[in-house]
């Protein structure tokens with residue numbers, strides 16, 4: 001049986017007063033809220049697919065407060081994982097990740113994936129103008145957009161958010177589900193609740209509410225630096241790590257290593273320091289060990305073999321153990337997309 005969701009026409013009273021913690025007082029279930037505007041080509045916006053990423057709600061509150069007297073374009077707002085939002089968690093232990101179960105997912109069918117299937121069908125039936133999914137991430141990262149299909153119109157959409165954007169392929173994310181249906185984008189708005197991230201999302205969505213047409217022209221290299229993420233960098237088990245060069249640890253990084261997110265490391269710049277031969281494990285998107293291809297250790301210093309950018313660096317020891325230390329980004333090369 002499909003997870004139930006509510007459909008509302010018009011914004012419910014009290015929308016501007018709720019927070020993530022109190023969201024279920026207004027939205028006890030996931031909800032699809034349709035608000036008619038002057039231009040009927042509807043903009044689809046999803047928020048809170050991850051319950052602890054509250055910027056989407058705050059941005060939509062700010063934006064809709066501006067248009068209390070009427071929207072320039074119809075809006076279909078999907079308020080996603082309200083139960084996780086209430087608990088300030090990405091998703092609850094008994095739930096599936098709400099941004100991994102959209103059409104195209106490799107996860108087995110579930111009541112939640114059936115709900116996402118239904119939502120996608122509803123949006124598709126409205127011939128949407130574009131689909132925007134608003135997220136946050138951890139650590140010091142610039143705001144950036146993610147697209148799953150780097151067609152010119154999506155690149156153009158990404159360049160409206162920031163000059164750097166990422167191409168990613170993760171079956172089951174909402175943005176991928178809308179490829180082929182309408183221009184689609186994920187916004188990564190920095191840390192949850194950061195005022196700069198909220199206002200950036202507001203400006204972006206406001207722009208789309210007022211835009212007559214999305215240009216089909218691809219941005220130039222100056223307008224958009226398109227990168228892709230295929231590599232995850234993990235610390236091997238039993239290797240101690242510190243963000244202090246003087247620390248007694250197997251692997252050491254500079255204290256402000258997080259500031260290096262989205263900055264280039266060339267093959268001659270020290271990436272980190274180590275007293276063991278193989279402190280790190282680097283895997284590609286197929287989970288192959290590509291460590292020796294990507295990095296080298298010389299006299300206790302770690303270097304990358306090609307110019308790359310780390311992203312989503314975490315200093316959190318638990319996240320380092322459970323997930324990864326960071327991802328490594330490369331310039332987007334279209335041939336990586338070819339399905340062989």
Ligand SMILES: [Zn+2]
Nearest residue numbers: 050053135136
């Ligand atoms: Zn997210």
